[in-house]
Amino acid sequence: MANVVVVGAQWGDEGKGKIVDWLSERADVIARFQGGHNAGHTLVIDGKVYKLHALPSGVVRGGKLSVIGNGVVLDPWHLIKEIETIRAQGVEITPENLMIAENTPLILPLHGELDRAREEAASAGTKIGTTGRGIGPCYEDKVGRRAIRVADLADKATLEARVDRALQHHNPLRKGLGIEEVDRAGLIDLLAEIAKEILPYAAPVWKVLNEKRKAGKRILFEGAQGSLLDIDFGTYPYVTSSNVIAGQAATGVGIGPGSIDYVLGIVKAYTTRVGEGPFPTELLDDDGERLGTRGHEFGTTTGRKRRCGWFDAALVRQTCAISGINGISLTKLDVLDGFETLKICVAYDLDGQRLDYLPTAADEQARCTPIYEEMPGWQESTEGARSWADLPANAIKYVKRVEELIECPVALLSTSPERDDTILVTDPFAD
Ligand code: GDP
Ligand code: IMO
Ligand code: MG
Numbered sequence: 001m002a003n004v005v006v007v008g009a010q011w012g013d014e015g016k017g018k019i020v021d022w023l024s025e026r027a028d029v030i031a032r033f034q035g036g037h038n039a040g041h042t043l044v045i046d047g048k049v050y051k052l053h054a055l056p057s058g059v060v061r062g063g064k065l066s067v068i069g070n071g072v073v074l075d076p077w078h079l080i081k082e083i084e085t086i087r088a089q090g091v092e093i094t095p096e097n098l099m100i101a102e103n104t105p106l107i108l109p110l111h112g113e114l115d116r117a118r119e120e121a122a123s124a125g126t127k128i129g130t131t132g133r134g135i136g137p138c139y140e141d142k143v144g145r146r147a148i149r150v151a152d153l154a155d156k157a158t159l160e161a162r163v164d165r166a167l168q169h170h171n172p173l174r175k176g177l178g179i180e181e182v183d184r185a186g187l188i189d190l191l192a193e194i195a196k197e198i199l200p201y202a203a204p205v206w207k208v209l210n211e212k213r214k215a216g217k218r219i220l221f222e223g224a225q226g227s228l229l230d231i232d233f234g235t236y237p238y239v240t241s242s243n244v245i246a247g248q249a250a251t252g253v254g255i256g257p258g259s260i261d262y263v264l265g266i267v268k269a270y271t272t273r274v275g276e277g278p279f280p281t282e283l284l285d286d287d288g289e290r291l292g293t294r295g296h297e298f299g300t301t302t303g304r305k306r307r308c309g310w311f312d313a314a315l316v317r318q319t320c321a322i323s324g325i326n327g328i329s330l331t332k333l334d335v336l337d338g339f340e341t342l343k344i345c346v347a348y349d350l351d352g353q354r355l356d357y358l359p360t361a362a363d364e365q366a367r368c369t370p371i372y373e374e375m376p377g378w379q380e381s382t383e384g385a386r387s388w389a390d391l392p393a394n395a396i397k398y399v400k401r402v403e404e405l406i407e408c409p410v411a412l413l414s415t416s417p418e419r420d421d422t423i424l425v426t427d428p429f430a431d
Pocket of ligand 1: 039043334
């Protein structure tokens with residue numbers, strides 16, 4: 001297949017970064033199509049750890065083109081710092097191997113300030129638990145037609161007009177929240193300074209990608225977050241502010257939906273979530289603690305402890321359908337080593353009725369209790385396994401049951417954070 005989309009099929013942190021890095025060997029271009037530096041993707045290559053937020057996870061491999069598409073919201077100051085950090089780790093990043101779409105909206109300091117002020121002002125039960133990076137406010141400005149985009153940095157008069165339009169909206173809003181007005185001249189100076197560093201990477205990404213596609217190059221679309229954080233299909237309002245599902249890959253870079261040949265869903269062998277919101281299989285007991293400790297479940301972006309729970313097959317079946325997932329990469333199987341018994345949620349009980357999907361209404365979601373199936377665990381270690389033959393029989397049974405329940409085959413299996421501790425079943429790029 002020429003072009004593959006990778007999406008998270010749960011609440012994020014499924015191990016997308018590791019798998020995108022692994023798959024990028026087979027790709028020519030790696031493109032981010034939504035989200036921003038709320039993402040945190042950890043790659044481990046020969047023991048060396050790389051933490052990426054705004055940069056595509058393919059950047060670590062040499063000889064690939066990395067692309068930040070228009071569906072992303074970009075904090076230019078963060079990006080330049082991240083580039084410096086990753087460069088200091090020996091990775092080459094130049095305008096030859098990194099392109100930013102000219103129509104990408106910019107996250108400004110005022111977006112982060114608004115995001116954090118709203119979260120602080122929210123009463124218990126209404127907080128979203130955002131990453132505080134200004135993602136939501138920037139997407140609001142995009143659809144409100146008052147965003148400043150990468151291309152606007154090139155012309156002083158346009159930039160000033162855009163700043164005025166944005167401040168017309170933001171200053172009254174800030175007043176209401178008790179934040180001081182934005183210093184117009186200061187913001188324009190800041191933008192003029194950062195423009196020099198960002199503009200060399202700016203490009204008509206839609207055009208470049210369409211040319212690559214016509215030349216038979218392989219494009220790997222890297223999703224951030226997870227389908228249950230999707231603005232439309234996630235557990236609203238406890239979601240992020242973008243579409244994160246596979247359909248977004250096309251609009252997020254400017255390529256036709258027919259150019260997507262394969263959708264790979266990244267699925268953790270159990271469930272985690274950071275931030276607020278419903279989580280039917282959450283474990284608040286020793287099993288939950290054990291998953292968190294063994295899985296090192298702390299956020300890459302905010303350091304927050306991730307909530308942990310059993311695998312929810314009903315939810316993943318749902319997200320596989322919504323993104324048209326052709327195959328999954330099951331990650332962190334090794335974290336389940338040593339459990340006596342494992343539970344999988346197969347459906348929900350809602351007021352005495354069996355439901356095979358999570359309903360949309362918040363009050364119904366809150367009343368859904370998981371219906372579990374139990375499976376025997378395994379005591380052997382699967383950590384670092386690189387072939388099926390290395391897996392204990394009960395681990396294979398668990399994987400097979402997951403496939404049946406989510407109605408989707410396993411294409412890849414991951415057994416440690418290391419790049420090469422990965423078992424290939426079906427190559428998403430194979431014709
Ligand atoms: P992403 O946001 O989806 O890219 O995932 P994160 O990087 O935020 O979180 C996944 C974490 O699990 C990272 O620390 C990875 O290094 C780690 N990881 C990925 N795959 C595996 C695996 O198969 N086993 C274990 N134990 N850790 C893994
Ligand atoms: P990766 O790409 C996990 C969550 C936040 C919060 C909600 C809204 O690493 O999987 P936002 O700052 O986006 O407005 O926060 O979304 N969230 C993530 N959770 N992984 C992520 O990214 C996330 N990006 C945002 O915790 O609940
Ligand atoms: Mg993450």
